[in-house]
Amino acid sequence: MxxxxxxxxxxxxxxxxxxxxxxxxxxxxxxxxxxxxxxxxxxxxxxxxxxxxxxxxxxxxxxxxxxxxxGARWDDVEVRRDGEEIRSSGHGFAAVExxxxxxxxxxxxxxxxxxxxxxxxxxxxxxxxxxxxxxxxxxxxxxxxxxxxxxxxxxxVPGRGRYAWFGVDRAFGAMTFLFADSEYGPVGAHVYPYGPDRSTFLVELGEQAWQRAGFTEGATKPPGWNDEQAMEFCAEVFAEHLRGAKLLGNGSRWLTFxxxxxxxxxxxxxxxxxxxxxxxxxxxxxxxxxxxxxxxxxxxxxxxxxxxxxxxxxxxxxxxxxxxxxxxxxxxxxxxxxxxxHPEEHRALDPATLMLRLLTRTGQSAADVLLRLDPQLAKIGDGVTALPEGPVPALVSSDGSAVPGDALLLAPGAQAPAGHDGPLLVAADEQAEERLKGLRAELPNAVLGLLIQAPAPAEEPVARVVDSVVALATAVPLDVVAVAPGPRLPAADRTARSALAERLTAAGMRTAYVCRPNELSQGWTHARSGRADTVWTTEP
Ligand SMILES: Cc1cc2nc3c(=O)[nH]c(=O)nc-3n(C[C@H](O)[C@H](O)[C@H](O)COP(=O)(O)OP(=O)(O)OC[C@H]3O[C@@H](n4cnc5c(N)ncnc54)[C@H](O)[C@@H]3O)c2cc1C
Structure with missing residues (x-):
């Protein structure tokens, strides 16, 4: 028309x-x-x-x-923490002011x-x-x-942490992730070039650290206002990475996303x-x-x-x-x-594991793909591998047949089979606590666990599941929590499963990431990047 x-x-x-x-x-x-x-x-x-x-x-x-x-173009991702610098190549980015x-x-x-x-x-x-x-x-x-x-x-929905968007008068050579500790708590920065002598310098601060510092709320300030105090703080925290380069402001202040x-x-x-x-x-x-x-x-x-x-x-x-x-x-x-x-959740990771966690943070990519982009990843830290070296336990229903070492999901009303040496799981439902207590009394040395499916991929549903599992674990000790595929579309399910496993692990649970056979590399990546303790498959 x-x-x-x-x-x-x-x-x-x-x-x-x-x-x-x-x-x-x-x-x-x-x-x-x-x-x-x-x-x-x-x-x-x-x-x-x-x-x-x-x-x-x-x-x-x-x-x-x-x-x-x-603009600028580059290939590498770099992680810097505690004086260590690790690079991965082959990622392919461009940026422009x-x-x-x-x-x-x-x-x-x-x-x-x-x-x-x-x-x-x-x-x-x-x-x-x-x-x-x-x-x-x-x-x-x-x-x-x-x-x-x-x-x-x-x-x-306002974000939980704070960010401040600065520039810097130097071109960093990679998508650089900086991690540092300040007197108020951990601080992170994403830095990448966008011109021959310019980079974006985006600083992230957890909500609690921001509150502790008593920094100024940026949202109520007029457009164009720069928070000089924020700029000084960030320049000081990241001084060793700036190496004399100057932070630049353009309406830069602490905001929530x-x-x-x-x-x-x-x-x-x-x-x-x-x-x-x-x-x-x-x-x-x-x-x-x-x-x-x-x-x-x-x-x-x-x-x-x-x-x-x-x-x-x-x-x-x-x-x-x-x-x-x-x-x-x-x-x-x-x-x-x-x-x-949640910077506290990855504070203890070594830089190589942190790099893998960063590269796979959306829960959608896996080590096999990353290794195709950058074979050098096999050499960082303990070495990234596409798949686990040994056999992977399967999660099977007690209605089917299990081999030694498999994790067994006990159907409602089913008894633990005699002689099974792998983990015994019950589904996360209203009977879970009672069933786990009964099993614990009957089999004091068995590895007992809970099987849970991921909820919707959003903060509140995941937090609710984590809270309920933590509450259950205080009533009856859990040896393992298995996070299994659910009924959602694959991408949404993977994202939610990934977040749930990561949060349960951070909450101190021993976590098994359960994946379909075609997702094995992804499952393994979770174990390798510290988001889960182990990986199981849905099929033997
Ligand atoms: C810190 C930060 C870093 C980011 N980095 C990246 C990045 O690296 N890559 C990326 O892809 N995205 C990035 N983004 C996201 C990106 O900035 C936005 O998604 C993008 O600008 C959205 O474009 P838009 O055209 O929808 O809106 P905007 O770019 O926000 O444009 C909206 C325009 O509307 C004008 N306007 C508003 N109300 C009125 C009105 N009533 N009358 C007339 N004009 C009006 C505004 O002045 C503005 O110019 C980043 C965002 C933030 C906050």
């Missing part, structure tokens, strides 16, 4: 990419309203993985070319015929009176999302994209990619929208295509965020 009038609120990466592609693909009229002046934005460099660049290249090769020309990316998108969108209005606060209700379609690309603080709260069904989900992304002629309707914690470096990819899909759908077509159906098709991808990244981001907001 030609001649649609589209208004876009927000000239962030999502809004600008949409304007550019709508002009190129559909010839629609597009007006973009941005409250800030042209060229003004927060933050420093943003990172892209090689996979996201490949996807974006198909839709807008000139955007990717501009990004690569004006956020301001540079926006300038490139501005130019391309204007060249394509979009009209950009800076210093202009926009209001969705008012724009709906003047345009055929209004796009909320107004970021995580979206006023549109709050004004149309019922329509979007959004949930905003909001986890935003929306049950619907459109209502009538109003549609949302990017951070306005969903966020993904920055530690997986994907929010900009998601906003850009949303824009690609929405532009495609609107450009194919014909005269007389149902706009609800067009916008629903956009959401149906994007939602599963966004949700899977959000799950990965949640798992990654967990690692950063």
């Amino acid at each position: 030609s001649g649609m009038r589209v208004a876009c609120i927000g000239a962030g990466p999502g809004g600008l990419m949409l304007a550019l592609l709508l002009r190129r693909l559909g010839g629609h009229e597009v007006d973009v309203y941005e409250r800030s002046p042209a060229g003004a934005t927060y933050g420093f460099g943003v990172v892209f993985s090689r996979f996201s660049l490949a996807r974006l290249r198909r839709a807008a090769p000139d955007v990717v070319a501009a990004l690569l020309d004006r 956020r301001r540079t990316l926006l300038t490139a998108l501005n130019e391309l969108a204007e060249d394509a015929g979009a009209r950009l209005y800076f210093n202009t606060e926009a209001d969705a209700a008012e724009l709906l009176g003047r345009y055929d379609v209004v796009v909320a690309a107004d970021g995580s603080g979206s006023r549109t999302r709050t004004s149309f709260a019922g329509e979007f069904g959004a949930e905003v 909001p986890h935003i989900t929306s049950s619907r992304w459109s209502s009538g002629r109003l549609v949302g994209l990017g951070d306005a309707v969903h966020t993904a914690h920055f530690s997986v470096g994907s929010g900009t990619t998601l906003a850009l990819e949303d824009a690609v899909e929405l532009a495609r759908r609107l450009s194919e929208h014909g005269e007389g077509d149902d706009l609800d159906a067009t916008l629903a098709a956009y959401e149906a295509t994007r939602r599963p991808i966004v949700e899977s990244v959000q799950q990965a981001a949640w798992a990654s965020l967990r690692m950063w907001s």
